[in-house]
Amino acid sequence: MSRLQVVSGKGGTGKTTVAAALALALATEGKRTLLVEVEGRQGIAQLFETEALPYEERKIAVAPGGGEVYALAIDPELALLDYLQMFYKLGSAGRALKKLGAIDFATTIAPGLRDVLLTGKACEAVRRKERSGRFAYDYVVMDAPPTGRITRFLNVNDEVAGLAKIGPIHNQAQAVMRVLKSPETAVHLVTLLEEMPVQETVDGIAELRSARLPVGRIIVNMVRPEVLDETDLELLRTVPRSTVARSLSSAGLGGARRGGHAERLVDPLLTQADEYAERYTLEHEQRAVLAEVGLPLHELPLFAEGMDLAGLYELARELREQGVS
Amino acid sequence: MSRPDPAHHHLSPARLLDVDPLLEDPQTRIVVCCGSGGVGKTTTAAALGLRAAERGRKVVVLTIDPARRLAQSMGIDSLDNTPRRVKGIDETAGGELHAMMLDMKRTFDEIVEAHADRERAAAILGNPFYQSLSAGFAGTQEYMAMEKLGQLRARDEWDLIVVDTPPSRSALDFLDAPKRLGSFLDGRLIRLLTAPAKLGGRAGMKFLNVGMSMMTGTLGKLLGGQLLKDVQTFVSAMDTTFGGFRTRADATYKLLQAPGTAFLVVAAPERDALREAAYFVERLAAEDMPLAGLVLNRVHGSGADGLSAERALAAAENLEEPRIVDQEDGKALLRNSPDAQDSSGSPTPGTPALASAPEGGSPTEHAEDTEPSGDAEHAEDTERSVDRLTAGLLRLHADRMQLLSREQRTRDRFTALHPEVAVTEVAALPGDVHDLAGLRDIGDRLAADARELPDPADRTEAPEASA
Numbered sequence: 001m002s003r004l005q006v007v008s009g010k011g012g013t014g015k016t017t018v019a020a021a022l023a024l025a026l027a028t029e030g031k032r033t034l035l036v037e038v039e040g041r042q043g044i045a046q047l048f049e050t051e052a053l054p055y056e057e058r059k060i061a062v063a064p065g066g067g068e069v070y071a072l073a074i075d076p077e078l079a080l081l082d083y084l085q086m087f088y089k090l091g092s093a094g095r096a097l098k099k100l101g102a103i104d105f106a107t108t109i110a111p112g113l114r115d116v117l118l119t120g121k122a123c124e125a126v127r128r129k130e131r132s133g134r135f136a137y138d139y140v141v142m143d144a145p146p147t148g149r150i151t152r153f154l155n156v157n158d159e160v161a162g163l164a165k166i167g168p169i170h171n172q173a174q175a176v177m178r179v180l181k182s183p184e185t186a187v188h189l190v191t192l193l194e195e196m197p198v199q200e201t202v203d204g205i206a207e208l209r210s211a212r213l214p215v216g217r218i219i220v221n222m223v224r225p226e227v228l229d230e231t232d233l234e235l236l237r238t239v240p241r242s243t244v245a246r247s248l249s250s251a252g253l254g255g256a257r258r259g260g261h262a263e264r265l266v267d268p269l270l271t272q273a274d275e276y277a278e279r280y281t282l283e284h285e286q287r288a289v290l291a292e293v294g295l296p297l298h299e300l301p302l303f304a305e306g307m308d309l310a311g312l313y314e315l316a317r318e319l320r321e322q323g324v325s
Numbered sequence: 326m327s328r329p330d331p332a333h334h335h336l337s338p339a340r341l342l343d344v345d346p347l348l349e350d351p352q353t354r355i356v357v358c359c360g361s362g363g364v365g366k367t368t369t370a371a372a373l374g375l376r377a378a379e380r381g382r383k384v385v386v387l388t389i390d391p392a393r394r395l396a397q398s399m400g401i402d403s404l405d406n407t408p409r410r411v412k413g414i415d416e417t418a419g420g421e422l423h424a425m426m427l428d429m430k431r432t433f434d435e436i437v438e439a440h441a442d443r444e445r446a447a448a449i450l451g452n453p454f455y456q457s458l459s460a461g462f463a464g465t466q467e468y469m470a471m472e473k474l475g476q477l478r479a480r481d482e483w484d485l486i487v488v489d490t491p492p493s494r495s496a497l498d499f500l501d502a503p504k505r506l507g508s509f510l511d512g513r514l515i516r517l518l519t520a521p522a523k524l525g526g527r528a529g530m531k532f533l534n535v536g537m538s539m540m541t542g543t544l545g546k547l548l549g550g551q552l553l554k555d556v557q558t559f560v561s562a563m564d565t566t567f568g569g570f571r572t573r574a575d576a577t578y579k580l581l582q583a584p585g586t587a588f589l590v591v592a593a594p595e596r597d598a599l600r601e602a603a604y605f606v607e608r609l610a611a612e613d614m615p616l617a618g619l620v621l622n623r624v625h626g627s628g629a630d631g632l633s634a635e636r637a638l639a640a641a642e643n644l645e646e647p648r649i650v651d652q653e654d655g656k657a658l659l660r661n662s663p664d665a666q667d668s669s670g671s672p673t674p675g676t677p678a679l680a681s682a683p684e685g686g687s688p689t690e691h692a693e694d695t696e697p698s699g700d701a702e703h704a705e706d707t708e709r710s711v712d713r714l715t716a717g718l719l720r721l722h723a724d725r726m727q728l729l730s731r732e733q734r735t736r737d738r739f740t741a742l743h744p745e746v747a748v749t750e751v752a753a754l755p756g757d758v759h760d761l762a763g764l765r766d767i768g769d770r771l772a773a774d775a776r777e778l779p780d781p782a783d784r785t786e787a788p789e790a791s792a
Contacts, residue, residue, distance in 0.1 A: 011362020012598070043597075146362060148390065163453055163555070195757040196392045197363075227724065228717040235714050247708075247715035251640035253632070268628025269718040276721055278755040304727055306596060 001026075001325070002186035002216065004126045004179065005141045008150040008204070009190030010197040014221045016043035017307050017315070018190045018300065019143040024316035025325040027067030031138040034125050035060075037073040038118040039145060044071050049309055055079070057125075063316070070137070072125070079117040115156040120172060123179045147189060147204035151211050154180050154187070186216030191290070193220055193283040198290060205293055217324065218295050220287075222302040224279075233277050241266045298322045342618030342747035345772050348377040351484065353587055355474070355580070358620075359490045360591035361601035365622040367391045368758055368767060369591050369751075370489035371399065374422055375411075375761065376768035377485050381418035385483045387473060389427050389466065389491045394759035399424045406431045408477070413761050423483070432469040454555040466491040467501075468574075475577040587617035590746075594624055594732035599739045606743050618747035619739075620771065624732060625753050627725050634726035641719035644712045 005022060009015035016037075023035040034057060037044045045053045048060045053073040061069040128136040145153045157173035157180070164170045179185060187208055191201040201218060208215050228236065245256040245263040254261020290297055300318055303311045319325060347353055358370040367388050374386035385408045388396070396402045399411050401424045408423040437449050449455050470491055477486050580586065588609055592602035602619060609616045740748070751770045758767060 012364065012593075195394075195759075199393065225724075227721045228714070231710070232714045232717050235710055239711060239714060243708075243711050244715055244718070247644065247711050248640070248719075250712075251643045251715065251719070253636075253640050265629050265632060269722055271628055272721055272725055273718050275755040282756055304724065304731075306731065 001139075002184055002214070003135070003137075003139055004122065004185040005139060005216065006144045006150075006154070006185060006187040007141060007190060007219075008144045008147050008187060009219075009221075010147050010192075010200045013190045013192050013197050014307070015146070015190040016041075016143045017047060017312065018188075018219050018221055019141050020044060020047050021300075021312055021315035021319055022188075022324065023069045023139070023141040024061060024063050024067075024313065025319040026139040026141065027061075027063035027069045028316075028320060028325065029065045029067060031063075031067045032136075033067070033069050033139040033141055034137040035069055035071045036122050036125065036140060036142045037071070038122075038142065040073065040075070042073060044073065044143065047307070047309075047312060064313075072121075074118050074121050076114045076117050079121050083117065083120070115153050116160050116169075116173060116176070119154065119157060119180065120176050123176045126179060126184065144187075147200045150187065150189075150204060151207040151213065154208075154213050155211050181212055181214065183214060185214050187213055188216040188219055190219045190221050192222055193286045195282065195286065198286045202289065202293060205295070215295060218290055218293065218297050219324075220290070220297065220299045223299045224283075224302050226280075228273065228276060228280070233280065236270070236273055236277060241270070244270070298324060340618075340745075340747040342620070342749040343772070344373065344376070344749060345380070347587055347617055348373065348382065348485070349380055352585055354485060354585035355478065355587070356485065356487045356617075357490065357581065357586065357588045358488065358591050359588060359605055361598055364591050364593045364598050365751075366591045367489045368395065368764070369589070369620055369622065369771070370487050371395065371424070372758075372764045372767035372771060373589075374424070374485075374487040375414060375764045376772065377487070378411075378420040378422035379415045379418060379765075379768075381420040382484045383421045383423075383482075384485045384487060385423040385425065385477060386487045386489070387425055387427060387470070387477065388489045389470060391426060391489075392757070392759065394757075396426060398760045398764075401426050406435070406473075411761075427466075427470055427473055429466050429469045432473050436472065449559065452555060452559045454559040471574070471577045475573060475580065478580060582613050582615070584615065586615055588614055589617055589620050591620045591622060593622050594735050596735055599735055603739060603742055606746055616746065618749060621736065621748055621750045623753040624750040625725060625728050627722065627729060629722060630726065630729065632722060632726070634723040634730075637719040637723040637726065641716040641723070644716040644719070 005026070007015050007019035007022060009018070020035060023033045027033040035044055037053070042052050044060070045051060048071070050060055053060075053071055055073065055075040055078045057070045057072045059068055060071045063069060122140055122142050125137055126135075126140045130136050144150055157177045161170050161173040161177065164173070189201045189204055191197040205215055205218075241263075242256070244266050245260070248254075248262035248265055248269075249256035249260070253265060256262045298319070300315055303314075305311075347356075356370075356373060358366050358373070360366050367390070370388060371386055371391070374384045378384045386399075388401070391399075391401070393402065399409075401409050401411075406425065406428040408425040411422040411424050414420075414422050434450060437455075438446050441449060467490075470488065474486065474488055477483065581588075590602050590605045590609070592598040606616060606619070736748075740746075749771055751767060754763075754766075758764060
């Protein structure tokens, strides 16, 4: 099992939720995981129903069987100062850089430097060891940028190593790249069973593969329950309205005659069923598209009442049962 | 229960946003669609552009990253950074629709080429630091979208420009990037990198002097000598050619604040999307940007919203119970269908009986709507399948009603926080939109909310949208 698990996905697919559930799933049985947020949205804090996370590793959840989930929201500016401090003992010069706008420049404007810091920090956590020699974290799960940017984000160190041909940045970038391109890393993509996210997933996988980044699994999120199956849908196409009206009536919903309570429900209910049927067909098509990619495919259920902490544990259990952790 | 309502579920308390007057008003020159990722921003921008064009305006839609099939349907799947006229629209009102997809790098290159002499332009374009910067630095996309908007507006060829914003990490990026880039290029760091010597003599900068040698040394150490040199070359080339960078960024910023601009925040009725929308609304207000309203996409409705989720579920359970139970309970009377008798020897629902359903349910037999007759077993099987289907319909309806009330709650939370924001809702479509007919349909839905009741006929047409 790769120790750095990167979770990406199109916006709106719930990648933060999946990343959090994965961190929980990996933490079971006494393991320790670090859940890393890189986009400064505080999505993790919201999911775990805690206050905004500072730039520090903090325990946010306990997993079944005694495991622990730590979380870290990386602030690129602090990460840079941290990094300068650690490697170059830059106390006052760091502050001078800040006054000049150099830190701002480096973390927000310079090509990819921000992404270098984010990936660098995550890789540092992957490699970090305790005095005992044990890894500080068994797993690091990263809630990464969306599919459209993930390859560039992970590959930024290659680019930087190309720009800075020598020097510590070059070395650092190369070290990060070694982790990211090794089996130590797996990049998972979260999608929905809809055309655009699926297309983006397929494109994203092709990009990752051509950049030689290790692709892990496809996780289909928010899968709606199958309320009507093939047999029902077959019948739906031919069933006479009056039969449905009688059936509704027999269920206690009023008269089946024209204008009766049950009869008036038939059209709207059939319209809803037609919409369901259309989506059902689309979803099947999208499943087929995903199956062609040839990666392990997992499905997580939609929580009709919205995601909360209990739902998160539920998803974690689901992931474990599907053998993701 | 009242007569079936149109599929559109209506918002009660908030102000309604009427998009037609906005699109038709000759004073409206720019419409900016912003919002978090995955809420249908691009589709909304395209639908608004199409609607405005078919109402007689000369429109250009600037999209950032459209879905492939949507781009193809508009004829802009080639990335050439030039507005292309969209064919297949109704131009009888005298309007036109043009569309373009933003090519970040090319836009950046064009700026360089336009502002530098040939030799210098070549030096900049060939600089490795520039090549990396123009394709991918944080905020390039945002900046270039703004730059392109400024260019399109300056050409004054269009009555209306509809802009789709990049899928930013946060709302801040879109508004901040131009300023940030401008201030960086005007900033001290640039001057330091371009002419470190000059700084030394200035009063008030003395404290920097101490750090200065350390600084340049550090930068060199950090970046490696070659990169520092690349950065310096780049920056000095940029500095001389992009003297007016900040001025232009400021001008575009002011353009956004001008009365001819309307911001539309796009969201879906989900917690996260609406939270982000609220953030956009606050941010726009803080920046004095004119907000026209909120477009709430993918709102669900039901034609049977008089039937509650609870009742639907109870009825579904009733249908799914083996009928023998009904008889024991004395509820058999509920089944007023003439062939409601059961025999305890029949198979339980959900088992082999179902397999015969398709066979027994041939289209002609059912379409004729005759009472099942003759073979009692067959009739029973058919009825069981219909009951099973009906139970499914009711469960589907219960899900829909729960979704409706959840969406309502989320929306109410938003309107409670921002009662001043006008809202228009777009009913959810079962499939994706990737043709002009689909965009037109979305446009109708966008405009429909302001009317008293949408035409129920719209509903029956809906499934065609994705055909």
